[in-house]
Amino acid sequence: MSNPTLSIVIPCYNEESNIAQIIHRFDQLASQLPSFELLFVDDGSKDKTVEQIQNYKNSSHAYNIRLLRLSRNFGHQLALLAGMRNSIGEICITIDADMQDPPEVIPAMIKAWKEGHDVVLGQRNDRAKDTWFKRTSAVIFYRIMTVLARGDFPANVGDFRLVSKKVLDVLRSLPEQSPYWRGIVVWVGFKRTFVEYSRAERFSGETKYPFIKMVTFALDALFSFSKKPLLFVTYSGFALCVVGAIFLLTYISLKVTGYAFVPGWTSIISLVMFIGGFQILCLGVIGQYIGRIYEQVLGRPQVLHYPAEDVHQARR
Structure with a gap:
């Protein structure tokens, strides 16, 4: 079978309760997409995430399901890197396993790519479902990055994005040990655009970014892009x-x-x-x-x- 047009990279850490929902959503969406693969990246899960993915081995789907298991928990950003390096599609989309970012937006992303954009960023049109603390900290973070960092960092943009083959090749080659992909994707340049969407609440499970990890993530962003x-x-x-x-x-x-x-x-x-x-x-x-x-x-x-x-x- 020839390589798919699209690789969808999904990093997973203790997401056993979300796997069935992910498969269901993409089953419903398959007819609207070109040939694609789901590449699950297990980031050292301690629950039954791997077993849940393997349960679909004998199921009938109109797309490939692949599993990449990391040897331990390396963190979300490095799990994304592993997925991008092992994807085989012409274009790559990264999306989180909690289904807060709706897969139904992917056709609009592909349309923007066909129109000549190498980077298509999913941008939330509101943060109404976030807590007061998360909304406030996000505003402060983006303002600090705008003042201190090198580059144009758009607000309300996460790790839900599409990148073309030439951008993907650049991202794969970077040697950074603590990559901050939201900034790196902007830093590499190329023609980009945005697709707005409303972010849902987490389908199931708990957030993988508690306060300490959020602070560490913010420091990685700042120290990676500002002197x-x-x-x-x-x-x-x-x-x-x-x-x-x-x-x-x-x-x-x-x-x-x-x-x-x-x-x-x-x-x-x-x-x-x-x-x-x-x-x-x-x-x-x-x-x-x-x-x-x-x-x-x-x-x-x-x-x-x-x-x-x-x-x-x-x-x-």
Whole structure:
């Protein structure tokens, strides 16, 4: 059987309750799509996600179902990379397993690709179903990225996207250890457009991005696309030096003119703690960049997986 036109990459981590819904949605959609494959990337699931996918081995579908198992949990972004590297379609679409991003939008994405766009980004037209905290943090995050990062980062765009073969080849070749695909896809350029949609609530299961992972994800985005935190550290350190020099000159002037000073233990300790804390903060920012350099220098594979397994080959 010849390679499909479209590869749909679906990273999965403990998504056993969503697999049946995914298959059902794509069964309903199959007649509207060109030849395609579903490539499930199991990111070290501890539940029955793999077994659920394998249950469809003997089912009859108008498309291929393939399974790629990672050797452990590498994280969502590296699971996407593994899926893109192992996809065989002419174009590739990435979509999450929670079905918040509707597969029914895919025909519109393919239409935009046929019109000459190499990148088609799914863009949410509202965040009404998100919590207040998630909406607020998203607004703050996109504003920070707009100010600090290099490039035009569109708001309300996640990992639901279509990329053409030439863009896919570029993404596959990147050696980054902590890829932030939402930024990288914008950074590579090429002709792009958007398809708006309403995001649904998670079909089943729990979010795989709790608060700590969200913060880590945001830091990966910032440190991958901006050197401005280092400039902030430099300018702030210079400003503190100037303030310290002014304070010292003022003290000497007052001492020479005869003004008496009562030693101020509290003020001295407060100043020392402030400067010490700021130095530690600066070292932390610098350490983030050094840590990423260290990961790159090690040259380890970004992700490891079992040999690719075809779960089901469709018969047409």
